Amino acid sequence: MGKFQVLDHPLIQHKLTIIRNKNCGTKVFREVADEITTLMAYDVARDMPLEDVEIETPIQKTTVKTLAGKKVAIVPILRAGIGMVDGILELIPAAKVGHIGMYRDEETLKPHEYFVKLPSDIDQRQVYVVDPMLATGGSAIMAIDALKKRGATNIKFMCLVSAPEGVKALQEAHPEIDIYTAALDERLNENGYIVPGLGDAGDRLFGTK
Ligand SMILES: O=P(O)(O)OC[C@H]1O[C@H](OP(=O)(O)OP(=O)(O)O)[C@H](O)[C@@H]1O
Ligand SMILES: O=c1cc[nH]c(=O)[nH]1
Numbered sequence: 001m002g003k004f005q006v007l008d009h010p011l012i013q014h015k016l017t018i019i020r021n022k023n024c025g026t027k028v029f030r031e032v033a034d035e036i037t038t039l040m041a042y043d044v045a046r047d048m049p050l051e052d053v054e055i056e057t058p059i060q061k062t063t064v065k066t067l068a069g070k071k072v073a074i075v076p077i078l079r080a081g082i083g084m085v086d087g088i089l090e091l092i093p094a095a096k097v098g099h100i101g102m103y104r105d106e107e108t109l110k111p112h113e114y115f116v117k118l119p120s121d122i123d124q125r126q127v128y129v130v131d132p133m134l135a136t137g138g139s140a141i142m143a144i145d146a147l148k149k150r151g152a153t154n155i156k157f158m159c160l161v162s163a164p165e166g167v168k169a170l171q172e173a174h175p176e177i178d179i180y181t182a183a184l185d186e187r188l189n190e191n192g193y194i195v196p197g198l199g200d201a202g203d204r205l206f207g208t209k
């Protein structure tokens with residue numbers, strides 16, 4: 001079974017409180033979502049492999065560490081996942097970015113895939129799938145299905161807010177995936193929204209409501 005981690009550093013909790021507030025406007029929502037993602041990425045990237053490299057400091061030659069091995073691909077689930085891309089690029093600027101378009105039918109809550117464009121070497125990369133909300137889990141499960149179908153093997157999932165229902169479903173569908181969330185909330189409501197949550201992440205990020 002992969003890891004399930006609530007990244008509840010005080011700075012993350014404080015910033016999440018800012019964007020949960022219904023009075024937080026689009027500009028601040030976008031900026032603070034970015035900041036939370038950067039703080040999360042610091043922890044998520046903790047297992048990045050290192051290798052030895054020989055350099056010369058002004059004092060002497062020495063063997064030190066540099067990042068090695070698997071390169072990173074960030075894969076946002078459109079639309080709302082786009083709000084988490086820049087926060088990771090801040091720390092891992094050489095990462096490639098793939099996109100998976102997915103919308104959730106408002107009646108059935110079932111996800112529908114409408115776009116997939118990935119780096120051609122996705123099978124060689126450490127993949128970070130990002131979406132602010134893990135609600136029923138349907139979108140994340142289908143996005144990871146799409147990635148596996150195209151050869152990705154090394155996948156982590158990052159979200160800002162998750163519901164217990166979504167975490168369980170994702171763990172059952174893809175048990176080896178590590179899941180990182182800034183908060184694990186109480187439940188889903190009758191419309192499939194996370195309670196207390198932060199509302200519709202896509203609409204709040206892009207100002208579409
Ligand atoms: O876990 P689930 O029940 O699948 O729900 C979560 C999904 O719902 C939202 O996307 P939405 O369908 O609203 O699309 P959008 O990002 O374009 O607004 C959210 O960004 C997730 O992708
Ligand atoms: O609470 C929720 C659930 C799904 N999608 C959202 O944007 N918010």
Ligand SMILES: [Mg+2]
Binds near residue numbers: 200201203
């Ligand atoms: Mg939405």
